Amino acid sequence: MFEWFTRVSAWLIPAIIVFIPLYAAFRxxxxxxxxxxxAKDGFGTAINIIPSLVGMMVAISMFRASGAMDLMLGxxxxxxxxxxxxxxxxxxxxxxPLTGAGSLAFTADLIATHGPDSMIGRIASTIQGSTDTTxxxxxxxxxxxxxxxxxxxxxxxLFSDLVGFLAAIMICMYIFK
Amino acid sequence: MVNxxxxxxxxxxxxxxxxNGRIDAVTQAAFDGAKSGVTxxxxxxxxxxxxxxxxxIAEDAGVLKKMAKLLSPVxxxxxxxxPANHPAMGYIMSNLSANLFGLGNAATxxxxxxxxxxxxxxxxxxxxxxxxxxxxxxxxxxxxxxxxTLIAIRMNYGSANPAEIVGTTLAATFVATxxxxxxxxxYRRRSGPPPANKQYTSDKTSGKALPAHTAMDPPISAVxxxxxxGDRV
Numbered sequence: 001m002f003e004w005f006t007r008v009s010a011w012l013i014p015a016i017i018v019f020i021p022l023y024a025a026f027r028x029x030x031x032x033x034x035x036x037x038x039a040k041d042g043f044g045t046a047i048n049i050i051p052s053l054v055g056m057m058v059a060i061s062m063f064r065a066s067g068a069m070d071l072m073l074g075x076x077x078x079x080x081x082x083x084x085x086x087x088x089x090x091x092x093x094x095x096x097p098l099t100g101a102g103s104l105a106f107t108a109d110l111i112a113t114h115g116p117d118s119m120i121g122r123i124a125s126t127i128q129g130s131t132d133t134t135x136x137x138x139x140x141x142x143x144x145x146x147x148x149x150x151x152x153x154x155x156x157x158l159f160s161d162l163v164g165f166l167a168a169i170m171i172c173m174y175i176f177k
Numbered sequence: 178m179v180n181x182x183x184x185x186x187x188x189x190x191x192x193x194x195x196x197n198g199r200i201d202a203v204t205q206a207a208f209d210g211a212k213s214g215v216t217x218x219x220x221x222x223x224x225x226x227x228x229x230x231x232x233x234i235a236e237d238a239g240v241l242k243k244m245a246k247l248l249s250p251v252x253x254x255x256x257x258x259x260p261a262n263h264p265a266m267g268y269i270m271s272n273l274s275a276n277l278f279g280l281g282n283a284a285t286x287x288x289x290x291x292x293x294x295x296x297x298x299x300x301x302x303x304x305x306x307x308x309x310x311x312x313x314x315x316x317x318x319x320x321x322x323x324x325x326t327l328i329a330i331r332m333n334y335g336s337a338n339p340a341e342i343v344g345t346t347l348a349a350t351f352v353a354t355x356x357x358x359x360x361x362x363x364y365r366r367r368s369g370p371p372p373a374n375k376q377y378t379s380d381k382t383s384g385k386a387l388p389a390h391t392a393m394d395p396p397i398s399a400v401x402x403x404x405x406x407g408d409r410v
Contacts, residue, residue, distance in 0.1 A: 005344035013323060022229055024238030030235055038233020042226030042367035045282065046218055053216030058187035061210025065202045078341050087322045097317075099179045104278040105210075108217050108330050116336035125331060125342040129324030130349035132281075134178055134317040137288075142305065144289045145296045152364040156310065157317035164318065164353030169329055171345045171352075 004176050049101070056105035064109065086120045087167055092127055093165040097158055100133035122176050126168040131161050180306065216276040220333035221326060228325045232280055244277065245270035255315070255358070256308050265294035267310060288316055297372040308363045314357040320350050 063069050073087045073097045080087040095103040107128040116119040134157035142150055150156060194203040216285035235241060247252035248270050257263055291312060299306050305313075324346045330337040 007344075007346070008347060009338075009341050009344040011341055012347075014286065016323065017231065020235045020238065021239060022281070023240060024234045027238045030233060034234045034237050035230040038236070039228075039230030039324045041228045041233075042224075042229040043222055045229065046225040049221065050215055050218045050225040053218055054211045054246075055183065057214035057217070058184050058207050058210035058303045059190070061213070062190035062203050062325050063186045065206030066199055067197045068189045068193040071193060083190045083192060086183040089298040090241065095182070099182055104178070104326065105214065107327070108213065111330060116331040116339070117332045117341075121331070121334075121336075121340055122345070125324070125327045126345045126349050127322065129342065129346040129352050132317055132319040137316045138286065138313060141288055141292050141316065141406040142309075145292045146298075147246045147303060147309065151310055151368070153305055153310040153313045154363075156357055156360045158355045159317040160357035163356035164349055167343070167352035168349040171348050175252060175345055 002175055045056055052101035053105055056102045057108070060102070060105050060109050066115075085173075086123065088120050089123050089127065089169065090122055093162075096127060096131060096147070096165065098159040100136055103133070119172065119176060121163040123169055123172045126172050127165055130168055131164045134158060134161055150168070208249070217333065219328060221329045224325050224329035224332070228279070228323070232278055235278065239275050241271070241278065244274035248273055255311055258306075258310050259295070259298065260374070263298070263300070264295065265291050268294055272312070273315060273320075276316065277322055278299045279321045279323050279325050283318070284319070286341040288312065298316075300367075300373065300375050311361050311365070316351070317355065318353040320354050322347070 021035075024031050024034070033141060069091070072172070073090065077087045080090065092103055092110065093108050095106050110124040111121045115119045116125070117120075138150065138154060139156060142153070179280060184191075190203055190206075191200075194200050245267075252266060252270050252273070253261055256266070256269065259269075268287050272284050272287035272291055275281075275287055292309060295309050295312070296302065298308075323343065327342060327346070328339045331342070
């Protein structure tokens with residue numbers, strides 16, 4: 001199992017990187033020029049995040065420095081310690097479905113504080129990468145077509161976020177122990 | 178909602194800091210936070226530029242269309258109440274394959290188009306149909322092959338192996354999506370038979386040509402301008 005996971009991690013990206021241009025060349029696509037053309041969009045995509053990320057990083061950084069984070073986590077720490085789950089990832093589980101920029105900022109903060117290769121850093125990366133922001137998706141998709149009664153959509157989204165959160169913790173604790 | 182979360186963090190921080198006598202630390206933290214927000218975004222440039230370049234090649238070579246075609250049996254199973262040759266199907270497939278490749282910016286306009294098409298089948302314009310709920314469930318738990326943003330952040334903070342989380346992320350995303358599909362099915366069954374589709378006249382001539390092809394035409398840069406877009410990362 002562990003073998004398989006590290007294999008996938010090591011091979012997936014190189015496989016995609018070699019397969020796509022090869023296949024494209026076979027289909028007579030001018031690969032390099034196309035690459036450069038598409039790559040231009042990457043700059044804007046990264047820069048566009050700055051305002052929301054700065055806003056959220058400020059808030060989360062203040063929250064940690066003030067001691068409010070420790071205060072909040074102190075209450076649930078015994079339970080999490082007993083389950084041997086790092087308590088620090090709990091706020092991420094709450095933030096993830098609610099705000100994309102907020103949870104990304106929180107993940108970055110955890111990675112900066114505990115290190116990217118720590119268990120906390122790995123769990124945070126996995127949680128952040130494995131689902132999308134439920135509230136955002138719901139607002140945008142249903143808002144665009146004027147749906148007001150969303151039926152069970154929010155419940156399903158939040159349920160899947162919870163399952164994804166627990167799965168990320170369990171998988172990381174098993175793979176990276 | 179986002180407004181309240183943000184306000185909560187800031188107000189609680191200042192109050193707790195005042196009680197703890199850490200006001201100076203909080204001021205410092207605010208500026209440090211702003212700085213790391215910018216640093217992180219800059220750190221994303223390299224990977225984003227590279228990945229979107231690769232994805233443009235994939236798009237031009239028709240890899241995304243291929244992927245959409247491969248997904249079509251799954252999509253038909255997931256959306257039993259949408260006619261197989263309805264335009265919505267093509268958009269749904271494009272939306273899912275864009276998500277798979279981590280192209281959030283391309284996935285959103287496709288998803289909205291799919292919703293608009295589903296809305297045409299909806300007898301009650303204000304209530305979500307089961308098909309809409311399924312599409313939403315798939316998007317909130319979006320399966321992503323390569324979590325590019327996370328790899329970039331891990332790289333910036335000096336990870337020995339930034340991509341080591343690809344396997345675990347893939348596993349977690351599969352579990353989350355599986356849970357979403359199961360929950361969606363369960364609610365679907367519980368809420369009884371879906372409302373009958375609004376009159377839909379199938380266009381027999383275009384039976385085999387799904388609009389997946391035209392649907393992929395807008396470039397990845399076609400960022401959605403929908404309200405709330407600032408929160409998508």
